[in-house]
Amino acid sequence: MGKVLQSRHLSVWGRALIIIFLIAIWSGPASAHVVVKELSKMSGGEAALVYLGLGYRHILPLGFDHILFILSLFLLSPKIKPLLTQATAFTVAHSITLGLAMYGVITPPVKIVEPLIAVSILFVALENIFSPKLKASRIGVVFLFGLIHGLGFASVLSTLGLPKTSYLFSLIMFNIGVELGQLTIIVAAYFLLAKWFGKKPNYRKFVVMPLSAIIVVIAGFWTIQRIFF
Template identity: 40%
Template sequence: MSRLVRSLLALCLALLAAPLSADELRPAVIELIEREGGVWVIEWKLPVAALRAQDAVLLAEPLLPAVCTASGAPVRRAAPLALLGQQELRCRGNMAGQSFGLSALAGGTDAIARLIPRGKPAQTFRLTPEAPTAVIAAEPSAMQVLRDYLVIGAEHILFGWDHLLFVIALVLLVRRPWAVVKAATAFTVAHSLTLVATSLGYAGLPSRPVEALIALSIVFLAVEVALVLRSPEPRTFTRRFPWAVAFAFGLFHGFGFAGALADIGLPQGEVVTALLAFNLGVEAGQLLVIAGVIALLAAMMRFAPRFERPVLGGSTYAIGAIGSFWLIERVIG
């Protein structure tokens, strides 16, 4: 069996072994907030859905700026899929140049750190396992916000399994490069509209039906791809106008993107920059996925055409099975 075929079969197995939680962008968040009378509070939220117990313990300790001391013991409590903590601080002097963050980031996840002083612009930082602390700047930088939210947006499409499977299924359905471009553009325009509208407070839907509809979109496209494998002639509306279906489902995916962005938060004073960067990051990740799938399909057609149908069939049924599980889980779970 050729290396290409082994790679494609490995992709199918990876899809079958995908995490049961569809949306992986639920990062840890730590906030340093100034209140009246020189009192500061540090608050943190640590997701534990995909972590082992010992990993959660590693994440549970915030690192304080050197000019701050704790006023009493931290208060910790459990919430659905997260550990929450809060501690009151006394801080003296200037915060510029000080570091704060988390003692460690387990499981290869990122985190968001925010400094929220009274009467001054907030600062937002992206923490990584390699750099789990942030250095407070004298003034917040728009370039910093642009860079961090660009990466967060790209990570969301690459590690948010529900959006990722929808894009892959869309490429498998359309196949033709120009048609893929049109469908992907329609999907982009649609989810950008609802992402921006929801983030700015002009629209919104409850998260549970949105997540169920996103899962339904994956199942729907998987069924269409299966029908194409049986009869390639474009008889259904979806197969004749895939861009229209991509646009319609893209609206609901935009609500999903907005929900993930709401978990992260938008930096005060840099809302437009953060929204633009997040959306550009999503598009960059989406284009990377599309280009990768098209390249794999082209290589398979050239070097191993006899394996095309079994590999595509296996991938399609894997996508449909995962989407069906998510749909049932989100409707009755």
């Protein structure tokens, strides 16, 4: 009975995320510069959907580095509880630095933030390879890297722009869009990987190791590229 209810619950989440994805894709202009100019013509609900969509699209399909980071977190332990704990730590952390950066409290240079984001992906993927089990220290690591990713989100949002008349509201909606994008990745990874292979004895050998190795190569390339080029 419990498994049936869990399956139904996940099915509902899957349908909900498909709806969110469609709303995000067709929720308005791809550039917030257009939004800032036309916000006065929009209702509060329309503006909310636009910034929700901008946040979502920054993750899916545009944020390949953030996608790989979330996937790396997922691979080592695809169980719901540890995954939600890591996702919560990441969300709290990047929300803090996103808010601080957008209000000008901190202004780290992009040339430092972008390589650090690549390093964060590289670190987590390597940990997946060399650590057969999830360590308690992973939460602290995820929180630290979440702070860095929040600065990356802020860099993008600063470039796009926010309307002065509804600055906080638009910032919150953008952040919610980011969270929904991340949640979509987690749910998709569950249905594509964990549901079918998560409990298999060779899950680590045939899923975690090869996928993490691919991510290591990509993140390593990004790290070198963002530091030296």
